[in-house]
Amino acid sequence: MDLSRRSVLAALAGLTLSPALPSLLQAQQQAPAPTRSASDEHIAMLLYPGMTALDLVGPYHFLASTGVEVHLVTTGPDLSPVPSDLGLALQPTATFATCPEDLTLIFVPGGTMGTVVAARDPTTVHFIRDRASRARYVTSVCTGSLVLGAAGVLTGKHATSHWITRDLLTQFGAIPTAGRVVRDGNIITGAGVSAGLDFGCTLVAEMRGMLDAEAILLVSEYDPDPPFPGGSPETARPEVVDLISQGLAPFVDEARTLGILGA
Amino acid sequence: MDLSRRSVLAALAGLTLSPALPSLLQAQQQAPAPTRSASDEHIAMLLYPGMTALDLVGPYHFLASTGVEVHLVTTGPDLSPVPSDLGLALQPTATFATCPEDLTLIFVPGGTMGTVVAARDPTTVHFIRDRASRARYVTSVCTGSLVLGAAGVLTGKHATSHWITRDLLTQFGAIPTAGRVVRDGNIITGAGVSAGLDFGCTLVAEMRGMLDAEAILLVSEYDPDPPFPGGSPETARPEVVDLISQGLAPFVDEARTLGILGA
Numbered sequence: 001m002d003l004s005r006r007s008v009l010a011a012l013a014g015l016t017l018s019p020a021l022p023s024l025l026q027a028q029q030q031a032p033a034p035t036r037s038a039s040d041e042h043i044a045m046l047l048y049p050g051m052t053a054l055d056l057v058g059p060y061h062f063l064a065s066t067g068v069e070v071h072l073v074t075t076g077p078d079l080s081p082v083p084s085d086l087g088l089a090l091q092p093t094a095t096f097a098t099c100p101e102d103l104t105l106i107f108v109p110g111g112t113m114g115t116v117v118a119a120r121d122p123t124t125v126h127f128i129r130d131r132a133s134r135a136r137y138v139t140s141v142c143t144g145s146l147v148l149g150a151a152g153v154l155t156g157k158h159a160t161s162h163w164i165t166r167d168l169l170t171q172f173g174a175i176p177t178a179g180r181v182v183r184d185g186n187i188i189t190g191a192g193v194s195a196g197l198d199f200g201c202t203l204v205a206e207m208r209g210m211l212d213a214e215a216i217l218l219v220s221e222y223d224p225d226p227p228f229p230g231g232s233p234e235t236a237r238p239e240v241v242d243l244i245s246q247g248l249a250p251f252v253d254e255a256r257t258l259g260i261l262g263a
Numbered sequence: 264m265d266l267s268r269r270s271v272l273a274a275l276a277g278l279t280l281s282p283a284l285p286s287l288l289q290a291q292q293q294a295p296a297p298t299r300s301a302s303d304e305h306i307a308m309l310l311y312p313g314m315t316a317l318d319l320v321g322p323y324h325f326l327a328s329t330g331v332e333v334h335l336v337t338t339g340p341d342l343s344p345v346p347s348d349l350g351l352a353l354q355p356t357a358t359f360a361t362c363p364e365d366l367t368l369i370f371v372p373g374g375t376m377g378t379v380v381a382a383r384d385p386t387t388v389h390f391i392r393d394r395a396s397r398a399r400y401v402t403s404v405c406t407g408s409l410v411l412g413a414a415g416v417l418t419g420k421h422a423t424s425h426w427i428t429r430d431l432l433t434q435f436g437a438i439p440t441a442g443r444v445v446r447d448g449n450i451i452t453g454a455g456v457s458a459g460l461d462f463g464c465t466l467v468a469e470m471r472g473m474l475d476a477e478a479i480l481l482v483s484e485y486d487p488d489p490p491f492p493g494g495s496p497e498t499a500r501p502e503v504v505d506l507i508s509q510g511l512a513p514f515v516d517e518a519r520t521l522g523i524l525g526a
Contacts, residue, residue: 053323053324054323054324054483057316057320058320060317060349061315061317061456064349064350070350081344086327086333088323088327088353089353090352093350142484180488191484192482192483193482193484194483194486194487195484197457197489198490201490201491202490205490205491210491211503213491215507215510217489218493218495218499219455220317220455220456220457220494221405221426221494221495222456222457223443223457223489224460224461225461226461226464226485226486227444227461227465228464228473230480231483231485232484232486236477240474240477240481244478247478
């Protein structure tokens, strides 16, 4: 059995802990999430009020399935659950103070007004800029790239975002680029919300190779089949594009004035 | 502006709460999630230790975007965060005791050994059976259909599950049926993990009509493009199917002995 195969089986074993699961899970409810990684690899995913939960949980599913330790890092002062834009709150496992200094990967999810607040917060932007300076991969999904941009790490880089904010990346000196997943050196950005699944698959293949990536794809049954078309502005009906553009206009107006903070 | 159009704009307005967002979100961190519904519609989504977070958050994203109030109902005795199979914990908003009696929709996410524990828990199964008896829609994604089956609500019904457990639905008298989303009367079941996005789109179209569904599809940029094939057992390489089947065998062995609890 080669190393890659062991890695997948270890991840599956984590899913099928079997007889000890109820007591283990009971313990988890009382304590921070356990370390699942046997290596020195660390992934940090940012949690901030108003994030879109699916932007984070799509990538989390694939990244955590590799067995690498994932730190869910709150922008808040303590480990209180962090509410997402639609209400669901996620439990962080680290603060800026307790997040490891050296990361394999840093990730920022998107949102709307909550993302603007995060991109204007000096402490958040300083954290991103610092960790990104040493991370192997610097990443986002959806409007999370606005936070990367405000941290000054997209200058001169090809990057993407939710379709409604992609062109706004020019304010950070980035080169807006269409694509579900866009890579420029160690910067890997995904398009809006559901692109986090394509992003996650891509990252697993990059970090662990194809066998692990195919195994995680299959266990996630990622064989998508939207029941109707229109998931992009190119394929949606014009009146639907107008409806969304109108509804998101207050957010877009704010997002176009971010610039690079503290640069 | 027709009713449907107002509904979408209301949902988008919820995403772009704008200037009041930071203080509102601060308040949310101290209190249960706010009521977002102006109607008497209620959705309940089950949270149990060991659930797969993406099984829940995919459908949640689409269902909560309709503006219907979503109750995140824990199997535990209090509102402690509920850990998912890979570690991420989600914050519940209701217990079995506080969940509304009459539901528009009840939903059960999947998992592996945690799902077996939930399907064997008399209190959980009683709750599902009771609420399902009056709900307009009775639903699941992935192996969540094992819990519906154990509650006795799939007897004689076409239903699906994660590919590795689909055939096990016969133990509940259900008719295993391939498909990303399978409907039989008011029973709507999705396939494994990522099928929750196709399931979510389908449910929004059913509950709110096509304009809302297309708007939520577009704002979620659901135009999937897996970076490599193999997301189903039919398209995956045989050695990858073998690897997953071997890794999940302990779970499958448990799942094949569930039967209908208390029937």
